[in-house]
Amino acid sequence: MKPFCFANGEIIATEKATIHPMDLGLIRGYGIFDFFRTVNHKPLFLEDYLDRFTASAAKTFLTLKYSREELRTIISELVEKNDLEAGGMRMMLSGGLSDNHFSPAEGKLFIFAESLIFPSEKKYNEGVKLLSLEYIRPIADIKTTNYALAVWHSEGWKRQGAEDVLYHLNGVISESSRSNFFIVKDGQVITPGKDILLGITRKNLMNLAGNVQVRPITLQEALEADEAFISSTTKVLLPVTQIDDHKIGTGKPGPVTIDLLQRFKELEKEISY
Known part of the structure; x- marks a missing residue:
């Protein structure tokens, strides 16, 4: 502070x-x-x-x-x-x-x-693991201070080597506890649009990607995706290479994810100079 x-x-x-x-x-x-x-x-x-x-x-x-x-x-x-x-x-x-x-x-x-602490370079280079959790944040479109479940649950993430959780209900994904969620399938970027916080980083990544599909994503679809990533102010774009015990795509950050991260960094430079 x-x-x-x-x-x-x-x-x-x-x-x-x-x-x-x-x-x-x-x-x-x-x-x-x-x-x-x-x-x-x-x-x-x-x-x-x-x-x-x-x-x-x-x-x-x-x-x-x-x-x-x-x-x-x-x-x-x-x-x-x-x-x-x-x-x-x-x-x-x-x-x-x-x-x-x-x-x-x-x-x-x-x-x-x-002060800010970003995820390590290793996480960007190798991707991170998410744990699926059946839950939807209350009044999800508002950034409230109520993170009780996530804070309580976070002790379990560390023991299982996970970065965060991935919320879903009835098999349909909404978001991570502090990030928006995307998948890539056959080159198409897809992200949920319901029961989520409308992230500012999400908005700008969608503008950069162009032609992003906003629609429900099932947990099964996410497991079968070619790539996946989460986005937030403090992470920007972090590749997801594992959900629970399931490897996503090749198990490494994919080309669409890497390209979007680089383009976002360029956007930051344009805005700040």
Whole structure:
């Protein structure tokens, strides 16, 4: 965590940020957040993230007292004050202090600057393993702070050498716990469009790939895919070469996956310079 954050309506030392212990964010796990990266001190795809954050606030009935322009100004000041050349920024809006300890109230806005740790080069070169899990995130189109199941389940991933889980219900895949999911079959890129968070990295990868099919993907289809990968802000695009005990394709990152990752890196350079 970087030394300065936005809390209590001002930029302060991060260590001084506080939240009331009866805030719904703590006692009910009710709140929203969003997370984006900076490259060369510039926030990547900021307008897309602001779109999603403000929409999430409206959908969860949480009051966001700051305009987009005010949020841009705060973010710019935090980037400069933390000298955040390449890092992450986390916007959080808590559920607030509720009279009945249940209904959404006026939440508290935090914006934190963070260091980033990307997956290792080995994971990009060799791919990762996912574990299938029958589950759908509640209100999946909103980036809520409720990750209780994933956090609890993560201890099992480590023991089984997995990167994450792959959610599915009745044999139909939705997403990973923190990433969107894609497969490639006969050169065609395919991704689910239901019961998912509409990822910003997902959106930009789809633009780069062109002609992406958005449709239900069965777990069986994923196992029979030529390639698979997950996408997120902190992973960009990470090849998936194994689901449970089943090897995907050749068991190595495929050409479509490798090409998309390289093209996304080029896009980042274009935007940030």
